[in-house]
Amino acid sequence: MTTTAPVRRRAATGSLLGLALGDALGYPTEFDDVPAILAACGPWRGMELPRRALVSDDTQMTLAVGHALRAAADHGALTPGSLEGPLRAEFGTWYRSPENNRAPGRTCLTACGLLADGDRRWQDASQVASKGCGATMRVAPVGLVPGLDDEQRSGAAQLQSGLTHGHPTALAASDLTARAVHLLARGLEPERLIEELRTYALARRTRYPHDWLGDLWTRGQDPTPERFAARGWDECLAILDRLQEAVTGVSPETDPCLATGAGWIAEEALATGLLCFLWFPGEPLTALRRAACTSGDSDSLACLTGAFAGAHLGPDAWPGPWTDRVEHGTDLAALGALWDV
Numbered sequence: 346m347t348t349t350a351p352v353r354r355r356a357a358t359g360s361l362l363g364l365a366l367g368d369a370l371g372y373p374t375e376f377d378d379v380p381a382i383l384a385a386c387g388p389w390r391g392m393e394l395p396r397r398a399l400v401s402d403d404t405q406m407t408l409a410v411g412h413a414l415r416a417a418a419d420h421g422a423l424t425p426g427s428l429e430g431p432l433r434a435e436f437g438t439w440y441r442s443p444e445n446n447r448a449p450g451r452t453c454l455t456a457c458g459l460l461a462d463g464d465r466r467w468q469d470a471s472q473v474a475s476k477g478c479g480a481t482m483r484v485a486p487v488g489l490v491p492g493l494d495d496e497q498r499s500g501a502a503q504l505q506s507g508l509t510h511g512h513p514t515a516l517a518a519s520d521l522t523a524r525a526v527h528l529l530a531r532g533l534e535p536e537r538l539i540e541e542l543r544t545y546a547l548a549r550r551t552r553y554p555h556d557w558l559g560d561l562w563t564r565g566q567d568p569t570p571e572r573f574a575a576r577g578w579d580e581c582l583a584i585l586d587r588l589q590e591a592v593t594g595v596s597p598e599t600d601p602c603l604a605t606g607a608g609w610i611a612e613e614a615l616a617t618g619l620l621c622f623l624w625f626p627g628e629p630l631t632a633l634r635r636a637a638c639t640s641g642d643s644d645s646l647a648c649l650t651g652a653f654a655g656a657h658l659g660p661d662a663w664p665g666p667w668t669d670r671v672e673h674g675t676d677l678a679a680l681g682a683l684w685d686v
């Protein structure tokens with residue numbers, strides 16, 4: 346049973362702006378190690394948002410998912426049928442955009458290229474061997490849309506992953522990330538978050554959402570859909586254990602990637618993004634800077650940390666001069682205003 350405090354004020358706006366700020370802060374350092382970042386930026390606790398605060402594929406694709414959810418809402422209740430078309434359309438728009446030059450992931454490019462053929466089923470475009478972080482980094486809107494039940498939220502999180510990243514761990518990590526954003530936006534205290542995610546993962550472990558994923562599982566090598574699902578949830582449960590130990594057992598002065606992974610893959614992006622948030626639950630800027638100053642996928646990690654911190658604290662977590670200049674800030678704030686409660 347989940348007990349939550351009152352709903353956070355304007356959690357959706359806080360989360361969407363937070364993820365863009367993390368993305369923009371980490372984008373220049375994505376491929377650098379910690380010594381190189383410190384040499385370029387000075388002490389990590391003072392990292393400044395670039396004057397021209399460009400976001401990367403993380404925020405671009407988050408907007409694509411957000412716009413698809415908004416379009417699906419025009420058809421009434423969120424269903425696999427109402428969401429697939431808008432997701433394909435938005436991913437296609439992103440794929441063809443001249444601004445799709447911000448270090449996009451290979452899995453997304455490959456799958457979106459295949460999705461461009463409207464006659465191809467999405468399951469035949471999905472990259473079932475890929476558990477890159479590209480579907481996890483963009484899933485926050487699914488956790489922020491009001492009025493979904495647990496099955497819709499889980500199914501939508503996994504479907505938006507499946508269109509590009511069909512590996513069961515990518516599906517499960519996307520589901521868990523949306524769950525974390527949702528719980529924080531609903532007022533769950535951060536110290537209870539890992540326990541809640543573990544309980545959720547154990548409950549979902551052998552449940553394959555047939556309505557949402559169809560026969561995707563047959564592209565893997567598992568004997569049953571339940572075994573396919575469990576493979577992903579088990580990898581997520583294992584990293585939640587590592588996360589639990591790291592929150593209290595590892596100094597936040599060290600590179601978080603050493604504790605829970607570099608974040609190029611889905612479950613590590615979730616865990617290391619959460620680690621930076623949980624080290625500093627009341628200091629969102631410190632959390633964001635810690636995530637951006639890492640040896641791993643700095644923009645995706647800081648993007649996720651920003652999504653969690655913003656869902657927890659709302660938009661007041663972020664400095665006005667930063668939110669005023671981050672790329673796509675107006676678009677993100679408009680989506681957030683639609684979903685804020």
Ligand SMILES: [Mg+2]
Nearest residue numbers: 401402403644
């Ligand atoms: Mg990126």
